[in-house]
Amino acid sequence: MSDENQDEIILNDLNDDDLVQQMQDDLYDGMIPEVTEGTQILLNRGWDANTVLNNALVGGMKFVGDDFRDGILFVPEVLQAANAMKGGMGLLRPILAASENKVSTGKVVIGTVKGDIHDIGKNLVAMMLEGAGFEVFNLGINTSWDEFNEAMEKHEPDIIGMSALLTTTMPYMAVVIEEMEKRNMRKDIAIMVGGAPLNQEFADAIKADQYGRDAAISAELAKTIVGINS
Amino acid sequence: MTRTILSSATKEVAIGFDEPFVMIGERINPTGRKLFSKELKEGNYWRVKKEVLKQVEAGAQVLDVNVGVPLADEPKIMSEVIPLIQSLTDAPLCIDSSIIEALESGLAAYKGRPLLNSTTAEEEVMERVLPLVAKYDCAVVAISNDDTGISEDPDVRFEVAKRIVNRASDYGIKPEDVVVDPLVMPVGAINSAGKDVFRLLHRLRNELGVNTTCGASNVAFGLPNRHTVNNAFLPMLSCSGMTSAIVNVLDDGLVPAVRAADVLNGVDPGCSNWISHYRPKPAEGERGRRGGGRRRRG
Numbered sequence: 168m169s170d171e172n173q174d175e176i177i178l179n180d181l182n183d184d185d186l187v188q189q190m191q192d193d194l195y196d197g198m199i200p201e202v203t204e205g206t207q208i209l210l211n212r213g214w215d216a217n218t219v220l221n222n223a224l225v226g227g228m229k230f231v232g233d234d235f236r237d238g239i240l241f242v243p244e245v246l247q248a249a250n251a252m253k254g255g256m257g258l259l260r261p262i263l264a265a266s267e268n269k270v271s272t273g274k275v276v277i278g279t280v281k282g283d284i285h286d287i288g289k290n291l292v293a294m295m296l297e298g299a300g301f302e303v304f305n306l307g308i309n310t311s312w313d314e315f316n317e318a319m320e321k322h323e324p325d326i327i328g329m330s331a332l333l334t335t336t337m338p339y340m341a342v343v344i345e346e347m348e349k350r351n352m353r354k355d356i357a358i359m360v361g362g363a364p365l366n367q368e369f370a371d372a373i374k375a376d377q378y379g380r381d382a383a384i385s386a387e388l389a390k391t392i393v394g395i396n397s
Numbered sequence: 398m399t400r401t402i403l404s405s406a407t408k409e410v411a412i413g414f415d416e417p418f419v420m421i422g423e424r425i426n427p428t429g430r431k432l433f434s435k436e437l438k439e440g441n442y443w444r445v446k447k448e449v450l451k452q453v454e455a456g457a458q459v460l461d462v463n464v465g466v467p468l469a470d471e472p473k474i475m476s477e478v479i480p481l482i483q484s485l486t487d488a489p490l491c492i493d494s495s496i497i498e499a500l501e502s503g504l505a506a507y508k509g510r511p512l513l514n515s516t517t518a519e520e521e522v523m524e525r526v527l528p529l530v531a532k533y534d535c536a537v538v539a540i541s542n543d544d545t546g547i548s549e550d551p552d553v554r555f556e557v558a559k560r561i562v563n564r565a566s567d568y569g570i571k572p573e574d575v576v577v578d579p580l581v582m583p584v585g586a587i588n589s590a591g592k593d594v595f596r597l598l599h600r601l602r603n604e605l606g607v608n609t610t611c612g613a614s615n616v617a618f619g620l621p622n623r624h625t626v627n628n629a630f631l632p633m634l635s636c637s638g639m640t641s642a643i644v645n646v647l648d649d650g651l652v653p654a655v656r657a658a659d660v661l662n663g664v665d666p667g668c669s670n671w672i673s674h675y676r677p678k679p680a681e682g683e684r685g686r687r688g689g690g691r692r693r694r695g
Binding site for chain 2: 192195197230234238239241243244247
């Protein structure tokens, strides 16, 4: 026990730089109360909510995303890290919503397409996108063109993401893309698709802009789309 | 929820319904091992040390200690190996003997809260073992046979187990400190042996609320490819409510099978135990998991 006490870290005693680094470590380790506490401390110290989000939370999720991509972290750990991020976001969201100078990486409307109820992978993508600083509007499962369209009109996203787990439901992505083409929406909104039965060939065939082979790469692709990745 | 707390001087292990399945390493046991028997008799304990380290490394959470050598001074050997083992590992121990004096000398030498192996429902055995359990405030394995032997009827074995639990409570021993061994018969001889134990486990858990253990390898006695039968049997046991077993943790694939069953039974939160054991090792020169950030700056 004495060892643990020795190692105990009082977040409030850390200077700003050390605290941010510690929060990134805690986020990586999925420690919800600690990340929430750190967020509150930075706010108390007068930090702007956007800066807290980008430096501490998004910065930490970057390591999570990289290690997930590299096979070092696994799904339960990513979910736990995402939950820790949510802890901090709970404090930041109301402030960000009320603030004038909202800085977000970009907006994404995402959903599992009509006829398909599988959403674990899609939710993981949504979390990774949030972790990368995107505002994500998650439409859930069984999403029709009308629902996608309504959300795009309302939120004016940079990206629409579609997911399917079944070979029988993935053709619906082409339906959505066709409707977007008809309405000349493609010049403003990039289309990302993903899901277990998909591959690059299918994505090309339905003329999607990007195919995300897994959740980690999807966040990277999305950043490339909005022009903040090399 | 029933929890049986075992401990050494510095570490606690809980056997329980919502806990990971506890693997009790069986290899500190000279039965059928000529050299090991001879060495124990001569007070040469190097093999004991080796078995301690190998089993803990392989994943045993508790170690069974049996030094039963015919015509040797078993109480003396027990009193010597217990401190030796406790100096090598913080895993709690299961003191295993059919000789009461050896059980008592083991208890006297032990630091912490061991599992005593065992009592049956035989009157004479209960009268001698249960007072020891009460005196040393430890837990005890209760084997569900009595003076009439081992019944093939699982419902009779249930009644026998219940009798031990009741008798134990007369001595002030709580039901959670009685770990019932429902007795696994060889499935090659009694074809319903597996099925009988699964049903019995449900009853022991739901009606009697006790933790359970067994010598699992017995089930495949006389069959080819025994390991595979065992490795399938253990997850089935844990799914039926068994909470520990005395096993050979060095058997190929056994420990992963038990840990996988923990994941599937929902007693490995966040699958973290599974992931920590089976996360691919980083290649030479490559960085592994960053983790441990909490401790880095201590």
